[in-house]
Amino acid sequence: MDAFRIFIVEDDLLYGEMLRHHLALNPDNEVYLYRNGEECLKNMYREPNMVSLDYSLPDMSGLDIMRRIKKDFPDIPVIIVSGQEDISTAVTLLREGAYDYFVKDDDVKDRLWNVIKKIRENLQLRSEISYLKEEIGRKYEFRNVIKGNSPSIKQIFSLIEKSIKTNISVSITGETGTGKELVAKAIHYNSKRAKKPFVAINVSAIPKDLIESEMFGHEKGSFTGAVTRKIGKFEQAQGGTIFLDEIAEMDLSMQTKLLRVLQERELTRVGGNDLIKIDVRLIVATNLVLSDEVKKGKFREDLYYRLLGLPIELPPLRYRGNDIILLAKHFVDEFCHENKMKKLSITESAQQKMMQYPFPGNVRELRAIIELAAVLTDSDKIDESHISFNAVDATENLLMEENTLAEYTRKIISYYLQKHNNNVLLVAKKLDIGKSTIYRMIKEKQIIL
Amino acid sequence: MSDNQERYHLDKLIGFVGDDPAAVQNMVRIFLQTTPELLEAINESFKQKYAENMAKAAHSLKPTLDVFGIDSLHDVIRTIEKKARAEELDNELFELINELNTVLECVFKSLKLNYL
Numbered sequence: 001m002d003a004f005r006i007f008i009v010e011d012d013l014l015y016g017e018m019l020r021h022h023l024a025l026n027p028d029n030e031v032y033l034y035r036n037g038e039e040c041l042k043n044m045y046r047e048p049n050m051v052s053l054d055y056s057l058p059d060m061s062g063l064d065i066m067r068r069i070k071k072d073f074p075d076i077p078v079i080i081v082s083g084q085e086d087i088s089t090a091v092t093l094l095r096e097g098a099y100d101y102f103v104k105d106d107d108v109k110d111r112l113w114n115v116i117k118k119i120r121e122n123l124q125l126r127s128e129i130s131y132l133k134e135e136i137g138r139k140y141e142f143r144n145v146i147k148g149n150s151p152s153i154k155q156i157f158s159l160i161e162k163s164i165k166t167n168i169s170v171s172i173t174g175e176t177g178t179g180k181e182l183v184a185k186a187i188h189y190n191s192k193r194a195k196k197p198f199v200a201i202n203v204s205a206i207p208k209d210l211i212e213s214e215m216f217g218h219e220k221g222s223f224t225g226a227v228t229r230k231i232g233k234f235e236q237a238q239g240g241t242i243f244l245d246e247i248a249e250m251d252l253s254m255q256t257k258l259l260r261v262l263q264e265r266e267l268t269r270v271g272g273n274d275l276i277k278i279d280v281r282l283i284v285a286t287n288l289v290l291s292d293e294v295k296k297g298k299f300r301e302d303l304y305y306r307l308l309g310l311p312i313e314l315p316p317l318r319y320r321g322n323d324i325i326l327l328a329k330h331f332v333d334e335f336c337h338e339n340k341m342k343k344l345s346i347t348e349s350a351q352q353k354m355m356q357y358p359f360p361g362n363v364r365e366l367r368a369i370i371e372l373a374a375v376l377t378d379s380d381k382i383d384e385s386h387i388s389f390n391a392v393d394a395t396e397n398l399l400m401e402e403n404t405l406a407e408y409t410r411k412i413i414s415y416y417l418q419k420h421n422n423n424v425l426l427v428a429k430k431l432d433i434g435k436s437t438i439y440r441m442i443k444e445k446q447i448i449l
Numbered sequence: 450m451s452d453n454q455e456r457y458h459l460d461k462l463i464g465f466v467g468d469d470p471a472a473v474q475n476m477v478r479i480f481l482q483t484t485p486e487l488l489e490a491i492n493e494s495f496k497q498k499y500a501e502n503m504a505k506a507a508h509s510l511k512p513t514l515d516v517f518g519i520d521s522l523h524d525v526i527r528t529i530e531k532k533a534r535a536e537e538l539d540n541e542l543f544e545l546i547n548e549l550n551t552v553l554e555c556v557f558k559s560l561k562l563n564y565l
Binding site for chain 1: 461462464465466467472475476479480482483484505508509511512513515516
């Protein structure tokens, strides 16, 4: 930590020098002594970490100086040291933002010493929090979070870049496992709101009768079980971003309340009367098509248009071509690094096997498959035998793809070969095709055994 | 008992600046520079019947006398400040100011002798 800069503003030269000498006994302190308020204000450019202010100065009162300091430097703690004990003055000063109020008695040096220790600890904590926030920002730098070179993902990068420059609401759609929350976090942590909270709510996970209190908070005693005041997620996200996942699951009555909050930019806690101003950026996500839900009468049209903002539609992994391999390599590297394992490579055949699979669970499923493969292998390679799609029946998802008949044929034959231990004769018989067709496809590497 | 043992002790000052002879000497020098000015302000204010000024000077002198362990003036300086604030510029105040002058003159002499 840099030197801790302390300003002592004291017209009593002897007292000021004593304080300066005392506080300078700690070599980490850099102490400046000023004899009046004007001198102190002129030197505020040095950005002290703390100001110790005599209440009765010749040119202005301690309260006036404190107000001027607080106006431009609200975070600098100001300690008032006074020659006499006056409770009402002390209360006024503390209300106006003084960090502490001391009387010039025998304990003043110890109290100052302790208060400095406390301020230093707070500064240390603040700097750690700030460092961690930056770390999170780096972690969510969107090109670190969302990997890919496919045209569809490049289009997503472009939309994210647009969204971080403004406060526009963002609606993210995409199948399960495509990374909707990651995109929401990437937008938040790369935006001007990055240092404020990111608060996520999964609407479908909260019982209907609790969601209002969860989102907007409640006052003590507002309903059975409300034993204390609760601050809702919108208030927690003040200045930052709120992410409402599975927004389509919200019931119509709650939709009405949400619409009002978004229109008025203010809310009332359940059971409360006070209007609380809200400054949050809204990002919503769903795996349903919201416009369809509007047509079905399950989602309010006015709320739909308010939430729509910048729509980002995340592509399913199966439409992202080579991104599958790029992501697989990224996940295997990450897994090996996290588990202090030697680096693993993915064989060509394993890659082909993955490219033939539709990944109904998308990126989340790919990660799980790769992590399992990394555990299963005994060598420095992941081959096709380690790639297991057992968790999901691939045939169920086969028709989700819009393939050519030849591609379907290849996939069906591959599936049967896998199922019947590569017994070509048996597969030919079961599918009622010639065995030479299968051998030809193997020879031409259309099928990998 | 010598004069300086009766009139002042530097325990609090040493508590502030540490057992550092050079620092103590520096503080004594500042004391000998600033205290006579405040004393003069009190005397002059009494003569001019300028109570507000007297209260300010007494208020400033208070912590200095405490730090230099001039215990015999602990109540005296507080009463002077109180009376000045109440604008009671009476004979009792005159006596108190005299006492303040007498004690401080002795302290100045002792400090000069011992530290400069």
